[in-house]
Amino acid sequence: MSCNPAQILILDDDADVAYAAKLLLRRAGQVRTLADPRQLARCLQDGDPDVVLLDFNFTPGRTDGAEGLRVLDQLQALPRPPAVIAMTAYADVPLAVAAMKRGACDFITKPWDNVRLVAAVDGALARRATVAPQVAGEGLKGSSAAMRSLRAFIASVGPTEANVMVLGENGVGKELVARAIHQASRRAGGNFLPVDMGSLPEATLESELFGHRKGSFTDARNDRAGRFQSASGGTLFLDEIGNLPLAAQSKLLTALERREVTPLGADRPETIDVRIVSATNLDEARLYDPAVFRPDLLFRLNTIVIRVPPLRERAGDIPELLRHYLVHYEAQYGKQARTVAPAAFDALCAHCWTGNVRSLRHACERAVILSESDMYSLADFGLHAGSPTVPASASSAIDARKLDELERDAIAAALEQVKGNISRASSLLGISRAALYRKLDKHGL
């Protein structure tokens, strides 16, 4: 575990406020303050912060929070994004919602309650300890033939400007692949901006993606840049693109065809300079169904297609991933290094990992936290003898019907285990609640 003190950055133009927060938080870590967000890039040269307390208005008279949202986007695009706590003197719920949607982990109104602020920073540090490794560009682990050719493919398509579509089940590592493409590109110095297309509300989609001008709708109190503008010079990662409604698909298509976007309320379009990497877990039959996804948009997005195989088809990666995440969590939780009991190891390698690497990762975290003996047992990983496994002889030749059955069985078993609780079942399977609902629908469960 690292012994370095946590790095805390307070971004506030009010010197008194910044000083008071600095005094309060000095026990939590090393605290720096910055009054002008334009100096952020220079400040980051002294090292990336773990937590940022971010004021949302820097220019006197401004109360719309746009300056803070811009800084938030900048911070989110760092290779190791800090946990951001949004602070504003105006208890403004829509702004809080916008900040949380863009990745802030908490929200504080000024004047703050000291206990609440310290708790928020402690919580943010704890959250970062869990979240940072997912986004830290730790790299894709695994040396199976499939992973080796995936890396080689990324190295060859990364430096091109081609739009890339990454396909694969939940938790296979599509976002890691997208980040690796960005890092291998000439845009690596620019932003990598992920957007969850599945969670953008249809009503605000245009404004979120393309921005808006002050007064263009009731709540548009100031000009705001969209994601296309924020990612300018970098890579825009359109995640869950398969969930985009058809009406929204046509707006996205127009932007990509013209390579320009018109912010809501603007009378002139703006040229865009982004590379698009998109991802979906839709199976290809559905993706190529014009009733689900516009073929002309698909054509724009999938110049290059990267298929990330599910973990059960590259079981050779499992030992390395187990080692990697067990060591990682042992260090994170300050636990002694342990080995996996041989029978448990065999069972873990034969397990079908419906939720792919994400569920393996969660299982390792669980084992590190719960294990009380010298060796990890299967139960420590939340598995039991008889958990769905991949037949050894068929791991790569398994057919789609069989995979469907395995998936259905795993979901049914998980639901039974947690007595139908969707949240607990999704976390057990290592997939999001939305993904679980889609799969329940698909399997008629």
Ligand SMILES: Nc1ncnc2c1ncn2[C@@H]1O[C@H](COP(=O)(O)OP(=O)(O)OP(=O)(O)O)[C@@H](O)[C@H]1O
């Ligand atoms: N090859 C890998 N090596 C190390 N960690 C991995 C690998 N693949 C995935 N992971 C980890 O598994 C988790 C899920 O990865 P990621 O979010 O990239 O998957 P995804 O395919 O985008 O999932 P979803 O479709 O659910 O959004 C992350 O914690 C990631 O760090």
